[in-house]
Amino acid sequence: MAEQTNDTPLLQVRNVTKHFDISGGLLDQLKWKEGKMRRVRTLVKAVNGVTFRILPGETLSVVGESGCGKSTLGRAIMRIHRPTSGEVIYRGKRVDNLSSHDMKPYRRKMQMVFQDPYASLNPRMTVRQILEEPVRFHNPGMSRDEVKEHVLHTLKQVGLDPDWNNQFPHEFSGGQRQRISIARALVLDPEFIVADEPIAALDVSIQAQILNLLMDMQQKRDLTYLFISHDLSVVEHISTRVAVMYLGHLCEVAPVKEIFNNPKHPYTQALLSAIPRLGGKKKSHIRLGGDVPTPINLPSGCVFHGRCRFADERCRQEMPPIVEHATGRVACHAVEEERI
Amino acid sequence: MQPLLEVKNLCVEFAMRSQVLRALRDVSFTIGKGERLGLVGESGAGKTLTGFSILNLISKPGYISGGSILFEGRDLAELTIEQIRDIRGNRISMIFQDPMMTLNPVLTIRTQMVETIKAHQKISDKEAEKIALDKLQRVYIPSPEKRLDQYPHELSGGMRQRIVIAISLLTNPGLIIADEPTTALDVTIQAEIMDLLLELCRDEDMGLLLITHDLAVVSEVTQKIAVMYAGRIVEMGPTRDVVDHPEHPYTRGLIAALPQSCDQGQRLLQIPGIMPSLANLPSGCSFHPRCELCQDICKREVPVLETKASGRHVACFMVK
Ligand SMILES: Nc1ncnc2c1ncn2[C@@H]1O[C@H](COP(=O)(O)OP(=O)(O)OP(=O)(O)O)[C@@H](O)[C@H]1O
Ligand SMILES: Nc1ncnc2c1ncn2[C@@H]1O[C@H](COP(=O)(O)OP(=O)(O)OP(=O)(O)O)[C@@H](O)[C@H]1O
Ligand code: SF4
Ligand code: SF4
Ligand SMILES: [Mg+2]
Ligand SMILES: [Mg+2]
Numbered sequence: 165m166a167e168q169t170n171d172t173p174l175l176q177v178r179n180v181t182k183h184f185d186i187s188g189g190l191l192d193q194l195k196w197k198e199g200k201m202r203r204v205r206t207l208v209k210a211v212n213g214v215t216f217r218i219l220p221g222e223t224l225s226v227v228g229e230s231g232c233g234k235s236t237l238g239r240a241i242m243r244i245h246r247p248t249s250g251e252v253i254y255r256g257k258r259v260d261n262l263s264s265h266d267m268k269p270y271r272r273k274m275q276m277v278f279q280d281p282y283a284s285l286n287p288r289m290t291v292r293q294i295l296e297e298p299v300r301f302h303n304p305g306m307s308r309d310e311v312k313e314h315v316l317h318t319l320k321q322v323g324l325d326p327d328w329n330n331q332f333p334h335e336f337s338g339g340q341r342q343r344i345s346i347a348r349a350l351v352l353d354p355e356f357i358v359a360d361e362p363i364a365a366l367d368v369s370i371q372a373q374i375l376n377l378l379m380d381m382q383q384k385r386d387l388t389y390l391f392i393s394h395d396l397s398v399v400e401h402i403s404t405r406v407a408v409m410y411l412g413h414l415c416e417v418a419p420v421k422e423i424f425n426n427p428k429h430p431y432t433q434a435l436l437s438a439i440p441r442l443g444g445k446k447k448s449h450i451r452l453g454g455d456v457p458t459p460i461n462l463p464s465g466c467v468f469h470g471r472c473r474f475a476d477e478r479c480r481q482e483m484p485p486i487v488e489h490a491t492g493r494v495a496c497h498a499v500e501e502e503r504i
Numbered sequence: 505m506q507p508l509l510e511v512k513n514l515c516v517e518f519a520m521r522s523q524v525l526r527a528l529r530d531v532s533f534t535i536g537k538g539e540r541l542g543l544v545g546e547s548g549a550g551k552t553l554t555g556f557s558i559l560n561l562i563s564k565p566g567y568i569s570g571g572s573i574l575f576e577g578r579d580l581a582e583l584t585i586e587q588i589r590d591i592r593g594n595r596i597s598m599i600f601q602d603p604m605m606t607l608n609p610v611l612t613i614r615t616q617m618v619e620t621i622k623a624h625q626k627i628s629d630k631e632a633e634k635i636a637l638d639k640l641q642r643v644y645i646p647s648p649e650k651r652l653d654q655y656p657h658e659l660s661g662g663m664r665q666r667i668v669i670a671i672s673l674l675t676n677p678g679l680i681i682a683d684e685p686t687t688a689l690d691v692t693i694q695a696e697i698m699d700l701l702l703e704l705c706r707d708e709d710m711g712l713l714l715i716t717h718d719l720a721v722v723s724e725v726t727q728k729i730a731v732m733y734a735g736r737i738v739e740m741g742p743t744r745d746v747v748d749h750p751e752h753p754y755t756r757g758l759i760a761a762l763p764q765s766c767d768q769g770q771r772l773l774q775i776p777g778i779m780p781s782l783a784n785l786p787s788g789c790s791f792h793p794r795c796e797l798c799q800d801i802c803k804r805e806v807p808v809l810e811t812k813a814s815g816r817h818v819a820c821f822m823v824k
Contacts, residue, residue, distance in 0.1 A: 229690040229691075229692065229693075230690050337778050339778060367546035367547050367717065367779070368546060368717065368719075368758055368761055368762065369546060369757060369758060369761050369774065369775040369778075369779075370778065371761070372761035372762075372772040372773065372774040372775075373774045375763070375772055376771050376772055376774060379769075379771060380771075394690065394691065396691060397720070397762065397763045397764055398763050400763065400768065401763035401766075401768055401769065401772075402763075402769065420768070421768075434692055435691065435692060437695075438691045438692045438694065438695035439691060439720075440691075440694070440695070440698070440718065440720035440721045440723070440724050441720055441723075441724065441764070442719055442720045442723050442747055442759070442762060442764050442765075443723050443744065443747045443748055449692075449695040449696065449699065451696060452692055453646075454646070455660050455663070456660065
């Protein structure tokens with residue numbers, strides 16, 4: 165949406181991996197294997213070696229099927245989870261390994277909006293308390309009046325009536341609650357926002373209101389977004405670039421027009437062919453055979469090979485690296501070999 | 505010719521402590537044999553209630569307060585519980601958003617399918633199993649023999665929904681009511697399930713009532729569309745026509761609000777305000793507080809769904 169102001173990335177994600185250990189207690193971990201009792205740990209490999217950058221003013225959207233690791237990636241960037249390995253670099257400074265104290269200045273620059281505005285707002289706090297608390301925490305020097313003024317200004321910007329100040333979240337509709345959580349993210353004047361399915365729980369007519377708000381705020385405040393969504397029509401509408409994930413791996417990253425007009429990775433092709441189109445005759449979809457494997461037992465080689473029409477022996481053995489092309493980056497042997 | 509299903513002036517109310525909520529008001533539509541109708545609208549519009557009414561699944565404090573539902577010529581409202589039970593799950597099948605509304609978590613797929621068949625037909629286990637296998641193949645389940653021995657939790661969401669569709673086919677129904685059957689699924693799986701439903705309806709000449717909030721899905725699968733707002737149908741007509749040339753201000757707003765309707769990166773058109781709750785329905789046309797075209801008459805009188813000059817059914821004073 166907004167013009168790119170310069171080429172220095174705001175955020176760099178380098179080889180980020182996030183595995184969850186779900187082994188349970190020691191007894192659960194003991195397994196009989198090859199004639200011996202061994203301790204076996206069970207890892208959910210939610211995000212695996214993901215690398216990308218976001219330029220200031222961009223909207224980078226992350227898409228992919230349920231469980232492919234979109235939220236985990238967003239949370240790892242926000243340090244809600246500490247990445248298992250890899251680096252997150254914000255304005256040239258590595259932030260993934262900072263202590264909570266050193267992280268504080270970055271917390272206000274980097275904010276997150278969640279899918280379920282109800283679950284993410286404290287039900288016992290009024291709208292005013294919800295918004296004033298983070299302002300006070302991050303600006304100990306601000307006077308009461310300044311805090312109040314700042315909160316009122318933000319409320320107005322997101323289209324909420326300041327008279328609603330003393331009401332509680334449950335007294336609002338879903339769309340209004342999402343406005344409150346967007347206001348809470350904006351009230352610290354952030355530069356970067358991770359929006360994880362911010363409109364998924366809302367009705368169509370309300371979705372348009374919230375998308376407009378996000379786009380307006382980006383223009384007014386020069387915001388940069390990482391936008392997570394499974395609604396590909398919305399992604400097509402608001403993104404600068406799109407990153408496609410499958411089983412915790414990045415398949416393809418490219419500018420939005422390029423991805424939608426000329427998808428290269430076989431998974432991207434299948435995903436985009438499945439979008440229902442308004443007023444369109446039912447097109448033939450690229451059928452994906454098989455089932456999505458679990459991120460506990462990742463397939464060998466290319467993680468997509470079990471469902472890919474173009475898979476060959478190399479795909480089953482060797483993991484395709486993500487390779488730079490004229491228009492974007494793709495991780496696929498067939499594309500690299502120019503088979504497709 | 506008589507339609508497969510004819511819903512006429514259906515009204516549903518909820519008797520609450522302080523007031524009676526009017527959840528469905530004068531809902532009328534027909535579905536012919538093998539015809540596919542999409543029922544769309546936002547959350548709370550009354551889509552699920554409409555589907556439930558047809559199957560007589562409305563429970564207290566709700567009740568059908570008026571109108572009739574004719575299925576294959578019989579008025580469902582006049583039938584005994586036994587007769588309804590026979591039609592439900594036999595001639596009319598229902599598919600829900602959550603497959604676990606239909607599946608029993610503690611039984612294998614085999615047991616569930618065989619029991620369903622035997623509840624409607626007097627045949628041996630072996631024969632029932634053969635039918636079950638046949639239907640599993642019909643919905644393209646990979647290795648169907650293996651699935652028979654599995655439990656629902658061992659299957660993915662898309663696979664479970666396929667099993668539910670296979671179960672719904674067991675009794676060769678004339679009508680399938682599918683309530684948001686793919687809303688919880690990924691877009692690739694949604695596309696496959698919708699392809700499947702479409703193919704089955706065509707091959708078996710089954711009627712389909714597809715309930716969803718997703719206009720794009722409806723526009724790909726159905727021939728007719730009915731748009732609901734606050735418990736009423738406000739516009740109905742051939743899907744393609746309605747999507748290309750919506751006439752009711754609400755339908756127009758709904759379609760204009762979709763990202764596909766405007767250029768990349770541009771602000772979307774938005775309908776101001778929100779849908780009213782049943783407890784606070786506006787006077788006259790329920791859409792009037794959000795409508796640009798609202799005139800005095802809209803605040804006083806209720807527009808009925810009527811045939812307009814174009815042949816479209818629209819409930820609006822300002823559409824000629
Ligand atoms: N805290 C956790 N502990 C263990 N496993 C987790 C945890 N959080 C996520 N996972 C697993 O990691 C994988 C990726 O999950 P994630 O929520 O990131 O997916 P997603 O792409 O956001 O999916 P959705 O579209 O459904 O939101 C899933 O298999 C999930 O079950
Ligand atoms: N048991 C009940 N008591 C009171 N009101 C009810 C009850 N069940 C449903 N309603 C109301 O009836 C209206 C229609 O509900 P319905 O479930 O049909 O909506 P819907 O169009 O299917 O919405 P969604 O898209 O959210 O599924 C809603 O306003 C709802 O609050
Ligand atoms: S690397 Fe091979 S299996 Fe993976 S997407 Fe490319 S062609 Fe398919
Ligand atoms: S009847 Fe009036 S208020 Fe209702 S939709 Fe038509 S113009 Fe708008
Ligand atoms: Mg998620
Ligand atoms: Mg419903």
